Amino acid sequence: MLFDFNVQTTIDKNYDFCIVGTGPAGITLARELSTSGKTILLLEAGGLNYSDESQDFYKCESVGHDGWPQYTRLRYFGGTSNHWSGRCRPFDSSDFDTQKINGLPGWPIQYSAVQPYLEEAMNILDLDIEQGFKPINKDLLKDHFSPDAFSKSPPTRFKGKYLSEIDAAKNIDCYYNATATDLTLDESHLTVTNIEISNYKNYKSTISANKFILCLGGIETPRFMLNCNNQIKAGIGNSNDMVGRCFMEHLNVPMGSFIYRNLDNTARMQFYTDDNFVSVINIGKSNVTLGIIKKVKSYGRTKAIKTFFKNLACKMEIEDKVQFISDFKCPGMGNIGTLIEQSPNLNSRVSLSKETDDFGLSRAKFDWQINDFDKKTIRETGMAMAKEFSSAGLGIVRLADFMLDKTLDIPFGHHNHHMGTTRMSENPKYGVVDKNSKVHELDNLYIAGSSVFSTGGACNPTMPIIQLCLRLAEHLKAKS
Amino acid sequence: MPQPINRRGFITTFLLVTAAPSTLANKSPYGASLTIPPKSMPDKFTPIDDKFVSVNGWILPTKTLTRGAE
Incomplete structure (x- = not known):
């Protein structure tokens, strides 16, 4: 059932699961967990549609390289799936290699942990399972690169696809216009007992649940955990000062331009670095696209290029x-576009700003940094x-x-x-969640979404997010 | 101020660089071709390795300059 927390402000149930966030991660978890018959509280901070009032809460203080964090995310039902491009590629098995980068370990799980969920994730994202992930061009390069292989989602808008299903689900109570503002721990500080939510009129409610799952994305999840500082000054789950650290993006570097030798074939080409090259040189993975600028007429180029x-x-x-x-x-030269893996780096981070939002919560301080490893990858x-x-x-x-x-x-x-920003690691010293996505120092707090990525590969994150959510849902169902 | 370079000097330098891997390999280890002082090169010309040069950012096989494109 859907409820507007601006109107329906009385919530007096104890839920089995409380899921915070209705992006692809939150909705996938709610749908999967609902099959167990357990009661689920699903919270959305924004409304059912975009509003400037809601989006304002995503303003950040940006002190490093700017990634436009206020505009690249969407704060309403369906989250950022409301404007994603739909490009899907799963992680490779090599993405789960455990070698250290910048002194930090990689994933504590293997590819086999997410592979079983690939087909279901493809269904959720409306991908053609029979077609799979096909190379988009021939294998034209001899070494170091393979043709990129991906599949394109329509793209799936989670609001359009799943809003009515969530509304009809008897064991899911979804409250929108309900911003999570705090978590309460028990006396031992090992268990989350309650979540506090607020509407835009500053009406607050406190709700209890057995398990809590944060699905707020790579910036809001650490921001929320750091803002939960009434009982623990450093924030929840942050005794090793890892919450918010290791912010990673995929780097889009305008590395240069090119001309085709054969002007009869100027199709866009897309390549992916092969594992051997990446391993031998010790760099991150890359996806490189070579595309002609469409508006340039071919006859104008022909003479110049032939002369060249x-x-x-x-x-x-x-x-x-x-x-x-x-x-x-x-x-008429074409441009080279890239989607390059950024390595985990402690200095690239989300922390709390001195600026606050209308709820009095500290805004995110966004400090995106790349390091020498990333520069080596690019060059x-x-x-x-x-x-x-x-x-x-x-x-x-x-x-260039x-x-x-x-x-x-x-x-x-x-x-x-x-x-x-809440990376997965077996050792709490190097991460925030364990291999089951549970926050290390708490018994019943879990995180889903790309903030748990230990490394980011060079594939778009939505597909792996869905696979990891399906895996988490199965784990939680087995435990309850 | 960089020293001005005449045509003969440039060609001599360039051929030394490109010829180094094949002709000097027995006398000198891998790095021989990189011992040419950078200041003796025009700014727009940079050897990348034994097989490639950069001319104002264009990454070209060395042989296309010495022998022409295939």
Whole structure:
């Protein structure tokens, strides 16, 4: 059943599960757990539709590299699934390798822990199971890269697909306009007993549940845990100062441009770094896209590019050849786009700002940083791509100055993938949740979503989020 | 101020760089070709490794400059 907490403010039940957040993680968990017959409280801070009033709570103080965190997430029923692109690729088995990066361990689980949930996750995301994840272009490069393989969701809007199902579910009470503001622990500080929620009129209610699951995303989940500081000053689950640390994004680096040798075939190409290359060089994974700018007419490019290649081959003296190549400008050059894995890094973090929202809660202080490992990933990947592209006879790549000159800063953008801030680790020293997504120091607090990612791979996170949620739901059903 | 480079000097330098792996490999270990002082190169020309050079950011097989594109 759906309830507007601005209207229906009396909640006097004790629930089996309290799920905070109605994005893909929260809705998937609610649906799965409801099959057990247990009672579920599902909380959404925003309304059923977008509003500026709700979105304002996502304002952050940004002190590092800006990732536009106020606008890349959506705070209403369905969460960020209301504007995601739908691109899906599951993690590879190699993403679960346990080698340390920046002194931090990787995943404490193996690929086999999430693989069984792939088909169900594909159903949830409306993917074609028979088609699967097919390479989008031929295997054109000899080494280091494979064709990328992904599947495209319509994209599934969780509100559109599941709102009526949630409304009809007898054992799910979904309250919207209900912002979680605090968690109460028992005297031992080992168990969460209650959650406090508030509506926009500042009417508060306290609800009890047996188990609590935070599904608030990579920025709001740590922000909420750090704001729960009435009983423990450092925040809940934060005795090792790991909550909010290791914020990871996928890096979008404008690493250069390229020209195709064969202008009869200018289809977009997409490549994925292969495991051996990544392992030998010791870098993160990358997804590299080469695409022609559509608005450029081909006939305008043809002459310039043919002349360019002709002058590479001609008997022009070397100095003149170098000068010609240096001066070459072609308005039809394609751009190289990337989705590059960022390594977990303690200095890249979400903490609390001194600024507060209308509930008096500290806003998130967003400090996104990359480090030398990430810079190496960017430069090694770009150079390998440039060489491979040329060696395969596909064309020639021109790398940006910062790709060749290590003294220059690397400009990079974001992909709206917020990961790692409550990372999964066997050892509480290096993470916030254990291999079952339970917060290390609490008996009944769980986290779902990309904030638990130990490493982020180079695939879009929604598919692995759903797989991990299905796994968590099965674990919770087995325990209760 | 970098020293001005004449045509003969440039070609000599360039051929030394590109020829190093095949002709000097027996006399010198891998790094031989990187011993050319960077200041002797034009700014827009940078050797990447034995097989590739960068010309103003364009990553080209060395042979396309010495022998032409295939």
